[in-house]
Amino acid sequence: MSTRIAFLKGHGTENDFVIVPDPENTIDLPPAAVAALCDRRAGIGGDGLLHVVRSAAHPEARAMAGEAEWFMDYRNGDGSVAEMCGNGVRVFARYLQHAGHVTEGDIAVATRGGVKTAHIAKDGDVTVGMGRAILPEAQATVSVDGRTWPARNVNMGNPHAVAFVEDLDHAGHLFTPPPFSPAAVYPDGVNVEFVVDRGLRHVAVRVHERGSGETRSCGTGACAVAVAAARRDGVDPAVTGTPVTYTVDVPGGRLVITERPDGGIEMTGPAVIVAEGEIDPGWLDSATL
Numbered sequence: 001m002s003t004r005i006a007f008l009k010g011h012g013t014e015n016d017f018v019i020v021p022d023p024e025n026t027i028d029l030p031p032a033a034v035a036a037l038c039d040r041r042a043g044i045g046g047d048g049l050l051h052v053v054r055s056a057a058h059p060e061a062r063a064m065a066g067e068a069e070w071f072m073d074y075r076n077g078d079g080s081v082a083e084m085c086g087n088g089v090r091v092f093a094r095y096l097q098h099a100g101h102v103t104e105g106d107i108a109v110a111t112r113g114g115v116k117t118a119h120i121a122k123d124g125d126v127t128v129g130m131g132r133a134i135l136p137e138a139q140a141t142v143s144v145d146g147r148t149w150p151a152r153n154v155n156m157g158n159p160h161a162v163a164f165v166e167d168l169d170h171a172g173h174l175f176t177p178p179p180f181s182p183a184a185v186y187p188d189g190v191n192v193e194f195v196v197d198r199g200l201r202h203v204a205v206r207v208h209e210r211g212s213g214e215t216r217s218c219g220t221g222a223c224a225v226a227v228a229a230a231r232r233d234g235v236d237p238a239v240t241g242t243p244v245t246y247t248v249d250v251p252g253g254r255l256v257i258t259e260r261p262d263g264g265i266e267m268t269g270p271a272v273i274v275a276e277g278e279i280d281p282g283w284l285d286s287a288t289l
């Protein structure tokens with residue numbers, strides 16, 4: 001690789017991303033390159049990478065090009081591909097605004113989980129329509145340090161296991177993925193959320209993300225937690241006909257999640273661009289040898 005590659009760094013509630021603008025999809029980003037860029041000591045550092053590509057230029061997004069000009073080609077920090085990243089969509093929308101690709105109003109973003117609509121509010125927060133949660137019947141348990149909890153299976157385009165615990169410290173160091181059982185419930189791995197109550201419709205969460213480790217926030221995870229908490233609390237907007245809102249505190253800040261009677265979920269929180277620069281192509285070549 002010889003041409004210099006532009007990058008930006010951004011975060012949403014401290015779920016941080018390396019952003020690589022590549023409208024015509026000309027940059028090769030194999031898993032080793034993504035992992036090198038996301039490395040916090042030898043690279044730029046990030047929980048994941050947002051490859052910004054025109055939908056028409058990406059084989060996985062071409063079919064969505066009529067609805068959404070831009071495709072969020074999201075990768076986890078270890079280089080693996082994931083279906084969706086909620087905080088990523090907010091930061092992606094902020095990038096499109098920062099780069100002058102969009103000015104105001106609703107912004108459609110193509111993702112592997114379908115087209116999502118982001119809205120940048122006057123106060124600067126970004127709201128994303130996350131679609132509906134799926135609640136598969138198959139359930140699992142999650143264990144840490146000799147404690148085991150039932151975990152609610154929630155799919156937000158990507159898989160989540162939501163465990164209600166007494167104390168967030170019971171989740172332990174989270175240096176490794178928390179074991180779950182039976183393995184067949186999550187054949188592709190899972191994001192695990194540990195949840196405590198903070199008040200009425202207000203919870204706090206720690207999360208271990210598939211492909212990234214413990215992160216300071218996870219948007220799809222916060223939505224999964226809000227839905228799991230609502231059902232645990234006996235609340236289902238499809239039954240009551242009234243939207244329900246949960247405040248979800250994550251180590252990196254606060255997300256507000258609303259589930260509507262039609263099942264649609266909206267997530268609101270900050271999205272920030274913090275830096276921009278150029279990747280040394282020689283370094284990237286050597287990092288991926």
Ligand SMILES: N[C@@H](CCC[C@H](N)C(=O)O)C(=O)O
Binds near residue numbers: 081083084158210220
């Ligand atoms: N941080 C993201 C989720 C990213 C994908 C996840 N690690 C997976 O593998 O499913 C979010 O904000 O939703």
